[in-house]
Amino acid sequence: MTVTAAFDIGGSKIEYARVGRDGTVSHRATLPTPHTGWTDFRDAVAALVAADGSQATRIGISIAGTTDSATGIAAAANVPAVNGHHLENELSTALGIPVRVGNDADCFALAEATVGAGRGMPIVFGAILGTGVGGGLVIGGRMVRGAHGVTGEWGHGPIVAEAVAARGIPxxxxxxxxxxxxxxxxxxxxxERIHVALSGETRTSHAITEAWHAGDAAATRTIETFVELIAGPLSVIVNTIGPSVIPVGGGLSSDAALLSLIDSAVRDRVLGRYTETLVVPGRTRGASGLIGAAMLAEELPA
Ligand SMILES: [Zn+2]
Incomplete structure (x- = not known):
C-alpha cells in the first residue's frame, strides 16, 4: 500500500502529516526546527516518520528555501541546518524512502492546482502575499521547476523602484x-513601510487593513498605493503565462476585500478578457505546504 507523507518545514517548526490523493490530511505532528546542525535536523525528520509507525512509502517536503535544480543543493535562510545539503538524496538515504523536495510557494501553487481554487485548470499561478512576495507556477498539473530552482518569484528585481520613488516612498x-x-x-x-512614508504613522499591517475597512483616509491611501504597486507586476505575469486563476496564499490573503481590490486592478491592466474573478483566496491555506509536498511526491513511483 502506498502511504504518502509530507513535511512542511519553516524556520520555527517542522510539520508532518499523511496526505491522501484527494488532499485529506491526517496524522499531523510537529517538532521545533533544530538550528543546531544537519544531524539534529535529519534526526527530527526521522523521528516524525518513526512516530507515525514508519508507515510512509514516499515523502514530499515543502521548505521555505530553494533547491538548485542542477545540483540539488538546498539554500534556506530560515532553516540554516539544510544549507549545502542535497535534501532529496540525503534524506532518502537516511529514511530508506524516496523523497521529493519543493519550495513552499511552489508547493502552495501545486496544492491549489490539484485540490484548491485552481483544481482542473490548465495554468495556475499561485501567489504569496505575506511575510514576502512569492509564487509558483503549475502547468497541466505539474510544478514548473525553473533553472537554479527559481520559478514564479515575481517579488524580486528592481521593478517598482520608479513607482515607489514617484510616490515619495523610500x-x-x-x-x-x-x-x-x-x-x-x-x-x-x-x-507598513508605505503607510509610514505616506502618513507618518507607524502601524501594523493588521491595523492598517482594519482602519481601511473602517473608512480611514490615510489607510485608504496606503491600501490604494499598495494595490497599485502589486497590480503592475502581477499583470505582467498574467500577460506572460495566461493563468486561468491566481490563488493567493500568505498572511494578507485572508483579507477578501483586499484580494478583490487587487483582482480588479489586475484585470483592468491585462490584455486578456478576464470576465471571471482571477485573483482569489487560496482554498488550501493552513495545509497547502503539506498538500503541495504530497502532490510533489506523487511524481515518485508508488
Ligand atoms: Zn529582492
Missing amino acids: VIRCGCGQTGCLDSYGSARGM
Missing part, C-alpha cells in the same frame, strides 16, 4: 541584494 535595498523589489512593498512589512 527606495530600499532588498534582502536579495537588489533595490526597489516588490517584495519590499507588496508584503505585510511593505504595507
